[in-house]
Structure formats: C-alpha cells, structure tokens
Amino acid sequence: MRLSDIALWVFTIAFFVFMILPIAVVVVISFTEAGYAAFPIPGWSLKWFARIFEYEPFIDSLITSLWLGVVATVASCLLGIPAALYLSRARSGWATAITTFLLSPLSMPMIVIGFASLFFLSALGFGVSFLSLAIVHTVICLPYVIRTVSAVYRAVPPAYEEAAMILGASRLTTFREVTLPLIRPGIAAGSLFSFLTSFDNLPVSYFFGSAQTNTLPVVMLAYMEHQFDPSIAALSTLQLLLAVVALVVADRLYGIEKMTVAT
Amino acid sequence: MTPTVNLSPGARRALLLAPALIFLAVFFVMPLVDNSARSFIGEGGFTLSRYTDFLTDSFYLGVIAETVILSAAVTLISVLIAYPVAYVLVRKAGRFSGLMIFFLIAPLLTSIIMRTFGWQVLFARRGLVNQWLVTDLGLLDAPLRWLNTPGLAIAALVHVLVPFAVLSIASVLQGVDRRLEEGALMLGASRIRTFFEVTLPLTVDGIGTGAILVFMIANGSFVTLVLLGGGFQTLPLLIYQQFNTTRDFALASTMSTILLVIALACLWLQLRLLRRQGV
Numbered sequence: 024m025r026l027s028d029i030a031l032w033v034f035t036i037a038f039f040v041f042m043i044l045p046i047a048v049v050v051v052i053s054f055t056e057a058g059y060a061a062f063p064i065p066g067w068s069l070k071w072f073a074r075i076f077e078y079e080p081f082i083d084s085l086i087t088s089l090w091l092g093v094v095a096t097v098a099s100c101l102l103g104i105p106a107a108l109y110l111s112r113a114r115s116g117w118a119t120a121i122t123t124f125l126l127s128p129l130s131m132p133m134i135v136i137g138f139a140s141l142f143f144l145s146a147l148g149f150g151v152s153f154l155s156l157a158i159v160h161t162v163i164c165l166p167y168v169i170r171t172v173s174a175v176y177r178a179v180p181p182a183y184e185e186a187a188m189i190l191g192a193s194r195l196t197t198f199r200e201v202t203l204p205l206i207r208p209g210i211a212a213g214s215l216f217s218f219l220t221s222f223d224n225l226p227v228s229y230f231f232g233s234a235q236t237n238t239l240p241v242v243m244l245a246y247m248e249h250q251f252d253p254s255i256a257a258l259s260t261l262q263l264l265l266a267v268v269a270l271v272v273a274d275r276l277y278g279i280e281k282m283t284v285a286t
Numbered sequence: 287m288t289p290t291v292n293l294s295p296g297a298r299r300a301l302l303l304a305p306a307l308i309f310l311a312v313f314f315v316m317p318l319v320d321n322s323a324r325s326f327i328g329e330g331g332f333t334l335s336r337y338t339d340f341l342t343d344s345f346y347l348g349v350i351a352e353t354v355i356l357s358a359a360v361t362l363i364s365v366l367i368a369y370p371v372a373y374v375l376v377r378k379a380g381r382f383s384g385l386m387i388f389f390l391i392a393p394l395l396t397s398i399i400m401r402t403f404g405w406q407v408l409f410a411r412r413g414l415v416n417q418w419l420v421t422d423l424g425l426l427d428a429p430l431r432w433l434n435t436p437g438l439a440i441a442a443l444v445h446v447l448v449p450f451a452v453l454s455i456a457s458v459l460q461g462v463d464r465r466l467e468e469g470a471l472m473l474g475a476s477r478i479r480t481f482f483e484v485t486l487p488l489t490v491d492g493i494g495t496g497a498i499l500v501f502m503i504a505n506g507s508f509v510t511l512v513l514l515g516g517g518f519q520t521l522p523l524l525i526y527q528q529f530n531t532t533r534d535f536a537l538a539s540t541m542s543t544i545l546l547v548i549a550l551a552c553l554w555l556q557l558r559l560l561r562r563q564g565v
Contacts, residue, residue: 035374045404106306130553132506134522135542139321259400266395
C-alpha cells in the first residue's frame with residue numbers, strides 16, 4: 024500500500040468515527056441503568072424504554088406521528104405517482120420545468136414552509152389541526168415519491184407497455200398488469216422515504232403544535248428543554264431501529280445507491 | 287359499447303399532472319406568496335418600508351451576513367472532508383463500498399434530536415471528550431467548555447450535511463473516465479499532478495452540486511443551533527425567535543422572504559449546474 028492510500032484510509036476511518044460516534048453514544052445511553060444521561064454508563068437496563076410508555080405525551084404524539092406519516096404518504100402516492108408516470112415519459116422542455124417545480128419543496132427552507140403554511144391554513148379556516156399538518160407534510164413528502172417513482176419508471180423500456188397494448192390490452196389493463204408491477208419497487212421505496220421524512224420532521228411540525236397535533240419530534244424537543252434524561256435516548260434508538268429496518272427493506276426493493284444520488 | 291376511454295394526449299396529460307400541480311400551487315406556492323405579501327403590506331397599503339428598514343439596519347445586515355457566512359463555512363468544511371471520503375468510496379473501497387454507503391445513509395435517517403443529544407453527551411463538561419483529554423491522555427489540566435461554542439455547532443451542522451456532499455461527489459467521480467488519468471500518468475505526470483490537473487477538474491460539477499445542496503440545507507437549519515447554541519444570529523433562528531417570543535409576524539415574514547430569495551438563487555444555480563452535467 025502506498026503512503027497516500029494509507030493516509031486516505033486513516034482519514035476515511037476517522038470520518039466514519041465522527042459520523043457514528045454521536046449516534047452510537049445515544050444508543051448505548053438508552054440502555055443505561057443510571058437516572059442521568061452520561062457516558063460511559065454504570066450498568067445496563069431497559070427501564071428507559073419502559074419510561075417511554077409511562078409518559079403519556081410520548082405515546083400520544085407517537086400515535087399522531089405514525090398516523091400523520093401514513094396519511095401524508097398515501098396522499099403523496101395518490102398525487103405523485105400519476106405525475107411521475109407522465110413526466111418520466113415526457114421529453115419536452117416544459118416537462119423538465121414542471122418536474123423542477125414538483126421537486127422544489129425539497130429546496131425551500133422548511134422553517135419558511137412551516138411558518139407560511141400556518142398563517143395560510145389558518146386563514147383558510149383549517150387552523151392548527153391534524154388536517155393542516157397532513158397537508159403540509161404532503162407538500163414535503165410528495166417530491167420523494169415523485170423522484171423515486173420517476174427514477175424507476177424511466178428505467179422501464181416503453182416496449183413492455185406498447186407490447187401489451189398492441190396485443191389488445193386497454194390502457195387501464197396495461198397499467199394494472201404491466202406498469203404497476205414494474206414500478207412497485209419505486210412506489211415502495213418512495214413511500215418509505217416519505218414516511219420517514221414525515222415521521223422525523225421537526226421544523227414544519229413545530230408550527231402546528233397543540234395537545235392534539237403534537238408530533239413525536241415536537242414533544243421530544245419540548246421534553247429536552249426541561250429534562251435531560253435517557254428516555255430521549257431510548258426513543259431515538261427506537262426511531263433509528265425503525266429507520267434502519269426501513270432502509271434494509273428499501274435496499275432489497277430498490278437498491279440503496281439509487282435513492283440518494285441527486286436527480 | 288365498451289367503455290374505452292380514448293383521451294387526447296392533452297387531456298391525458300392534464301389528468302395525470304393536475305392533482306399534483308394544483309395541490310402544490312394551492313398549498314405550497316400560495317402560502318409562500320401570501321407570506322411574502324404580508325411583508326409588503328403596511329397600514330397605508332403597499333410598502334417597501336420593512337425592506338428598506340431591514341436592509342439599512344446594521345444588526346439585520348449582520349444577521350444576513352452571518353447566515354450566509356455560517357452556511358458557506360459549513361459548506362466549505364463539508365466539501366473538504368467529503369472529497370477524500372468520496373474518492374475512497376469510489377476508487378479504493380471495493381467490497382467495503384456497500385458498508386460505507388450504509389454508514390453514510392444511516393445517519394441521514396436519524397433524527398436531528400438524536401444527533402444533538404449525542405453531541406451534548408459527548409461534549410458535556412464531564413463528558414467523554416473532556417474525560418479523554420484530561421484524565422486519559424492528560425493533554426489538558428481542566429475540562430474545556432464545548433457546549434454553546436460556535437465550533438461545536440459548526441461540527442454538528444457538518445455532521446448533518448457532509449453525507450450529502452460525499453454522495454454528490456461520489457456520483458460524479460464514478461463517471462470519470464479512468465483512461466484520462468492513465469493517459470496523464472503514462473505521459474509522465476506525477477500522481478499528484480494527475481489528480482490536480484485531470485481528476486479534480488473533471489469532478490468540479492459534482493463538487494458544485496454537493497456544495498449547493500449543503501449550502502441550501504444549512505441556510506434553513508435552526509434546530510441544531512437552537513439546541514447546541516454557539517451564539518449565532520441567523521435568519522432561521524431569528525424567525526424561530528420572532529414566532530416564539532417576540533411575535534412580530536410582519537418582521538418574520540420579511541425575514542422568511544429574504545431567506546426564500548437566497549434559496550431560490552441556490553435552486554437556480556443548482557439547475558444550471560445539473561443542466562451542464564446533462565442530467
């Protein structure tokens with residue numbers, strides 16, 4: 024091995040230590056026996072996981088967050104899949120412009136989307152409600168569905184659908200029997216991404232906080248402002264577990280590299 | 287009669303695109319326009335006074351400068367760290383590349399709260415880092431104060447954003463034709479010269495895409511700064527404070543409009559770069 028290669032590897036390993044250490048520390052602390060959050064831990068216990076279920080706001084907000092993730096994802100699929108199907112086959116300049124527009128919520132500062140939507144939706148009479156949250160979350164989840172479904176559909180040769188139609192299948196049958204099965208991995212991966220984005224969102228949900236609409240990240244933030252105990256670590260560990268399982272599933276369905284490359 | 291639906295291409299297009307377009311027009315564009323409009327409306331109707339006040343006030347000019355400088359610093363550090371890592375990922379990692387990608391993406395899926403919590407634990411006064419430095423390595427006599435320092439806040443932002451830079455640079459590095467580098471080496475260029483005169487120029491677009499992406503996200507982030515401190519006064523942080531405590535919503539609208547303009551400028555730059563790459 025050349026010296027420069029060794030230097031590169033040392034740097035890379037240091038980089039991954041930097042990336043993983045703050046996360047690993049939280050995972051370890053979630054199993055602590057102590058009543059405070061410090062590392063290293065004096066002994067192992069599961070009591071902080073039990074504490075999650077004793078503290079009502081955690082459970083209430085967890086249920087809100089789960090529902091919100093599901094509703095925003097379903098809405099994003101209903102709105103996003105047809106658009107993605109059309110745009111991946113369109114070649115004109117304005118189709119590119121529309122794609123850019125549909126993906127643009129990803130590029131706008133979340134805090135501005137949240138703040139602006141609160142006032143706008145209140146003026147419309149939706150106020151601070153689950154419906155308002157679901158609408159804003161759909162705005163930020165929609166791009167993920169469109170991006171993943173388009174990426175998968177672009178790779179599908181149009182010949183399959185043409186063959187089905189030449190053989191006499193109607194557009195609807197072709198869609199159901201040919202297109203849908205082919206883009207299913209994209210829908211699944213896009214949905215997972217959308218769900219995780221919604222579930223994890225703090226900057227937008229923050230503006231829609233109330234007893235009925237507090238999401239888990241909002242409650243965790245409020246909790247952290249007053250207490251610094253390991254229950255936040257336990258919750259974070261559960262969340263990470265959920266995300267890693269989703270990531271492994273998405274990788275099986277779709278291939279991990281394709282999800283991240285900016286398109 | 288079979289109910290065959292024979293829509294014209296135009297109608298089909300409208301039907302497929304309309305739901306998403308209308309939804310975003312109503313619930314994404316209109317709130318942003320409405321929000322900006324609020325900053326232009328005063329007691330006597332249309333006014334530019336909020337902007338003239340804002341842009342002539344040295345405090346607020348400082349805030350804009352600090353927002354941009356902080357994002358630029360985070361971007362620069364992220365790109366400098368990301369390049370060697372992306373290089374190893376594409377050129378050297380071999381069978382470890384899958385593992386590396388996993389460890390790049392896994393942090394992207396952890397909540398901002400979890401990472402912040404981790405930083406607070408590591409860098410607490412009696413935290414792991416101080417313990418290493420003072421007790422284990424004996425490098426310091428007394429524990430350092432890390433929390434609420436600008437350095438730690440920047441490190442935490444880099445931690446959030448650097449994976450985006452690595453992935454952008456890696457995707458461009460992947461497309462570099464190795465024969466060009468081999469050619470340079472065969473013609474007698476040193477490895478270092480080959481890197482700086484062949485590889486690096488060929489990946490400038492990837493660096494640009496990654497940098498804009500990082501800059502854009504850094505510009506809007508505030509949760510890290512709220513929780514880790516650092517004494518920064520940035521636009522997102524001030525919007526958050528206006529909403530929470532001061533409740534001067536017109537001022538918050540003005541600041542969000544300025545932030546939005548910066549974001550739109552970044553988006554425009556990003557599109558130009560992507561078009562050049564032919565994506």
